[in-house]
Amino acid sequence: MLCTVGRPLPLATWLAVPLLFSIAVLGLTGVGGLLLGAPGSLTLSSPVFGAGVAVGVATSSSVLWTARWQRAWLRWPYLVAVLTLGVLLHGVRVPVVAVVGVGVPVTVLLVTGYFLERRRTAALAEAGLASAAPPC
Structure with missing residues (x-):
């Protein structure tokens, strides 16, 4: 079982995590392509979606499930x-400008959310309402 760090993750947020992670990776790949002068399109890859699913698995232990059935019947x-979507989209070519236009803002959103959550957790720990270290 994985450790739960910080506050529980809302279900809607967790549902977005695998897709947002995959989009962020694609966006950063597109930025790299633009910097290196790659062609005008980027080929979608199923391993990128697989990495998003891995992040979903890693964060699923910290989800605030609203019903018991969700852990088994929604989680997996x-x-x-999401993984099937990645396999189906494997090889599809997408314009680099579109990938960067969507992926970079998603990356900023994820990084900003990370730092805001760290700040909230530190404030709760300072107030004695949460532990600064994970209970593993």
């Missing part, structure tokens, strides 16, 4: 669906 089928 959703992640399999």
